[in-house]
Amino acid sequence: MKKNKPNPMNFKDIGSKNANYTGRSNSETDEEETTSKTKGRTDLEAAYDNVALEDTDIATDILTSQKGLCKMYGTAITEVSCPNLRNLLHNQFSECADDQFHTFQYMNENGMYPTEDATTEKMNEAKQTFAEKEQETFSK
Numbered sequence: 378m379k380k381n382k383p384n385p386m387n388f389k390d391i392g393s394k395n396a397n398y399t400g401r402s403n404s405e406t407d408e409e410e411t412t413s414k415t416k417g418r419t420d421l422e423a424a425y426d427n428v429a430l431e432d433t434d435i436a437t438d439i440l441t442s443q444k445g446l447c448k449m450y451g452t453a454i455t456e457v458s459c460p461n462l463r464n465l466l467h468n469q470f471s472e473c474a475d476d477q478f479h480t481f482q483y484m485n486e487n488g489m490y491p492t493e494d495a496t497t498e499k500m501n502e503a504k505q506t507f508a509e510k511e512q513e514t515f516s517k
Contacts, residue, residue: 433489436480440490443477 450470457463484490495503 432487433484436484436487436489440477440480440484443473443480446473447477 447470450466450473454463454466454470457466481490485492
């Protein structure tokens with residue numbers, strides 16, 4: 378069973394010069410600062426080690442953001458009545474979708490987003506499912 382981590386921030390101390398945002402006592406913090414400095418590293422360097430992001434984290438964040446942008450552009454295109462603005466949004470949507478696909482390809486090629494090839498059977502099942510959903514949606 379996963380234990381809940383205590384909230385390390387004490388909100389009542391925000392803005393106070395005695396605020397301890399790590400959830401540890403001052404003596405523990407002082408000891409840790411001394412230890413990290415004696416190893417020839419500053420606290421800032423130690424902090425960077427604690428928040429380092431892996432390539433997978435960064436690429437996943439980019440991919441998720443691009444997917445969100447594509448959804449927003451798609452919605453905007455369907456809501457705009459001005460032809461010039463609609464064309465601009467459509468171009469932006471296409472560029473964003475291309476960027477998203479390139480990010481996906483990078484992740485897939487580097488083992489960050491594994492996929493399997495669709496068999497003819499799976500493609501036919503998907504077509505059937507979408508045809509049924511379309512029929513349900515538009516027959517009402």
